[in-house]
Amino acid sequence: MFSLALKIGDLSMIVAGALIARSLAYSDTAPPSHLDDLFGLLALLAFHLLGVRRSRHSGGAVRSTSRALFAWLAAQLAVALVSSKYPHADLRGHWIVFWTGLTAALMLMLRFVLYAVLHALRNRGYGRTPVAIVGRAEQGRELAARLASKRGAAFSLELILDTALERDTLVAQVPAVRQLEPFAQLVRAHRVNELWIIDARDDAASVEQVVDMFRDDFVNIRIVPALDGRALPEPAIVDCLGMPVLNVVAAPERGLRVLPKAVFDRLFALCALIGLAPLMTAIALAVKWSSPGPVFFRQSRKGMNGEVFSIYKFRTMYQGADRPGKVTQASRNDTRITRIGRFLRSTSLDELPQFINVLKGEMSVVGPRPHAVEHDEYYKHLVAHYMYRYRIKPGITGWAQVNGYRGETERVEKMAARVMFDIHYIQHWTLGFDLKIIGMTLVHGFAGSNAY
Known part of the structure; x- marks a missing residue:
């Protein structure tokens, strides 16, 4: 900021x-x-x-x-x-x-x-980012001393994990624990979103354990090679307190770099809503005529960094088809879907109201497709790095969708493949990449064999 x-x-x-x-x-x-x-x-x-x-x-x-x-x-x-x-x-x-x-x-x-x-x-203690470290207690003491010497430092040390400790203790007035599970609970309780693993060369397995423990949390995980300022080669290295820090799991860079995408999203959504107004009006009338119930269907989805928002769609199922608290994916010949709803789903026309979400800043035109919150809770335990998809705004169309991964994911392998494409998009995003995906979506159409 x-x-x-x-x-x-x-x-x-x-x-x-x-x-x-x-x-x-x-x-x-x-x-x-x-x-x-x-x-x-x-x-x-x-x-x-x-x-x-x-x-x-x-x-x-x-x-x-x-x-x-x-x-x-x-x-x-x-x-x-x-x-x-x-x-x-x-x-x-x-x-x-x-x-x-x-x-x-x-x-x-x-x-x-x-x-x-x-x-x-x-x-005065404002604006500092709380940090937890994984390393030896001596390294935590050194980092605490460095932070104390810089009164205007951007970070504050909150927790230390040192598995070599004989018991939990205080190191330079900072709580130090020796087990990963209590450490993770404290990280969440203190709302720490920066986790630094210091000099992990001697214990590579601990890095995997830490990453796995926080795979469903929106915590930036970085590796600090040492506290003596040794330089490391590019890429993915940033400077923190004069130390070279290697990002392991971190949110993509924000700021002016993504300003063109934000402006493009709003302009594209506004033009789409204006240009498609006659079509959306006709669809709304057809939905209202097809069965009793509202025209729009709203459902909770996770946005960037896990913030929940209500996604808009044209209603395609009979009212009350889903039981509260349980979401079942639509399948072929699903009896819950209305006749007009089947057509809307097969052509993805039911997704058009999501341009309202884009205009509100909750979604992007291009990005990983958001899933129902209940599905997130299910798949995050089965698919590696599943929650990393929510490091950016979800999209109406995405790299996974134009590569055939659209609609029902009846097998975990399909969801894993979709996540792989989503992560590729996040790591290689450019405005040109967005335009390519939009072009592929328009050329190949919105229909898909898995869209029921």
């Missing part, structure tokens, strides 16, 4: 600097041309592209600020060189010089204020 505020703040300062510099440079001359507007947009784009390259390793305040200023100066230098070949280069050059200096000063002021506020909040 803080890095997102920095990026938004930087872009805001760039725009403010451009407007102030423009009024200074063009005060006694003709107003700026559309060509100047174009170079302004080019500067924003260049800064954003340079910023993307530095976004994964923001570092501390000094490093982050120096990289932002370097990216800004490099972007402006490139724009100045290109603009010098076009008419009115002298006047535009004055504008670019004013813009560069003003924006650099504004960015410094902004970052000084933001980091000061963040430091003050963390000194």
Whole structure:
């Protein structure tokens, strides 16, 4: 969240600097041309592209600020060189010089204020991420001392698991336990969402046990090779308190990187709801005519990070077909399904109201398909990494669906294959990948042999 505020703040300062510099440079001359507007947009784009390259390793305040200023100066230098070949280069050059200096000063002021506020909040115990570690008690003591020496640290040590302890104890005022099961209970009770496994080379089996214990929890699991700052090769390494940390299980990176997806989802959903309004009205009338009951069917599903929401569908079954607390997958020749419902299910037209969920921000156009909460409780014990699907927003269509895994999953092997495709999508997501899946969905249609 803080890095997102920095990026938004930087872009805001760039725009403010451009407007102030423009009024200074063009005060006694003709107003700026559309060509100047174009170079302004080019500067924003260049800064954003340079910023993307530095976004994964923001570092501390000094490093982050120096990289932002370097990216800004490099972007402006490139724009100045290109603009010098076009008419009115002298006047535009004055504008670019004013813009560069003003924006650099504004960015410094902004970052000084933001980091000061963040430091003050963390000194008072706010905004810190609780961390639990798996390692030797001596390592926990060293980490606790390091955190205590950094009053503005982003993390606070809450728990330690050391299987070599003779009994549960306190290490630097931090509870230390020796068994995994009580440790897991404490992690959940303290709402700890960061788990660091320190120097796991001597006991690889313990890593598997820890990952398996928390496979249904939304806990970021990371490996810390050591506390002496040794460097490790890419990828999947982030910096925490000057330590190289290797992600094992962690939510995908958020922030500006996924902003295009969020904007695309809302625009696509809005256009779809407007364009499909006549069709959806006709379907609503047909559903109402087919059998007594509401037009829409609402069911609890899990969204990103396990947050439960109500998914919208056109009703395809007779009212009261499902018993409360129990959800049975639809199968071939299912007597609970109405005649119009069978057609809607086979063509996936019953899914169209989910564009409302997308518009509300609960779903995405493309992503892992959400399952009924009861199914999640069943499959999470049978399929490895099943709950990792909910690290991102669920989608109306997905990589698994366009590869044939749609509809009923009567065998665990089918669900395991669907999860494999979903994880592949999460790990390789790009906006281009989303467009490819949408294109495959439109080309191949929504129908499937397993959709009953």
